[in-house]
Amino acid sequence: MQKTSIEIKGSNFTLLVLYLKSNNIDLINKSLYKKVQEYPQFFKNAPIILNVSHLSLNQTSWGRIQEVIISHSLFIVGVTGCSDDYMKKIIINSGLPILLEGEKIKNITNNINQNISFFYKKYNCENKNDKTTKKTIKKIEKTHIINTPVRSGQKIYAKYSDLIVTNNVSAGAELVADGNIHIYGSVRGRVLAGANGDITSNIFCTALFAELLSISGEYWLSDQIPLKFIGKSAQIYLSNKVLTINSLS
Structure with missing residues (x-):
């Protein structure tokens, strides 16, 4: 073949x-x-x-x-x-695509799914796509653990899970997770939690030097991180859709 x-x-x-x-x-x-x-x-x-x-x-x-x-x-x-x-x-x-935002995509997807369900009910068929869809969107409850240093240029994505890094994260590296991110070391790269839109996600780190922090699309660059938290243990989360930081020490 x-x-x-x-x-x-x-x-x-x-x-x-x-x-x-x-x-x-x-x-x-x-x-x-x-x-x-x-x-x-x-x-x-x-x-x-x-x-x-x-x-x-x-x-x-x-x-x-x-x-x-x-x-x-x-x-x-x-x-x-x-x-x-x-x-x-x-x-x-001009050569560029028009992108739909999350809510519009969700509405279109819901309409498509409703039409598919109507078709199968009308003709008394088994909707195999329903089973596939349910299996695909099912949230996997697990934690992704990295014990080695995360080097510049590396990208780690923890899909449907939390991410724990027990080592240092270099500048130019990127951590992405659909859930929370915990870093037990110094972090100098980019950290993006709640990548699938979960606004309850948190970032926890023991030595904060990040280039970028983001939760569910809301982000800070390094110059937006309050100076008193640089190099310190911190928790970053969303409060009323606004990035908020607290000390952990």
Whole structure:
């Protein structure tokens, strides 16, 4: 049997979302320059999703916005928040996909599942897809444990579980978990808990030097972490959808 030349699978990637809140091109340019200069290595060639829900776009403004963002070595991989059908076509024609946000995807998925269920009930068939779906979304209660150092460039993803690291995490490394993340060592990389949208997730660490902290999409870069917690034991969590940090010592 001939082997297939391609394979498509689901995966999990962490992407920054750039929210544009002004149509002023000069202001966007200056703001991006300032942010990128703070962390040039972090943002260099970084893939981003562009949220334009706060903007009133036209063909000219979209082209200029796209040029400004690209000029700062950022790669736009998709656009979200666009409600105008005409602008959606312009964005798609510029070579970028329109991405649906979580709630919209959920609604579409629910409608599809309802239609499938209706079809099988109508014709008294066994819906094999129902069993597959239930099996897929079932939450696995387990903990993923890493005992070795996490080196720069490494990415560890704990799907449907908590993640425990009993060693140091280097700058440039990335920890991602759908649940909580515990780090019993110094952490200098990126830490993203609640990756599947769980707002009750926490991050616990014994020596905080992180480049980025995120819970369920809400994030801080290193300069946003209060100085008194740098190098200390800390707990990071969401309180009323706002990142909050407490000392553990």
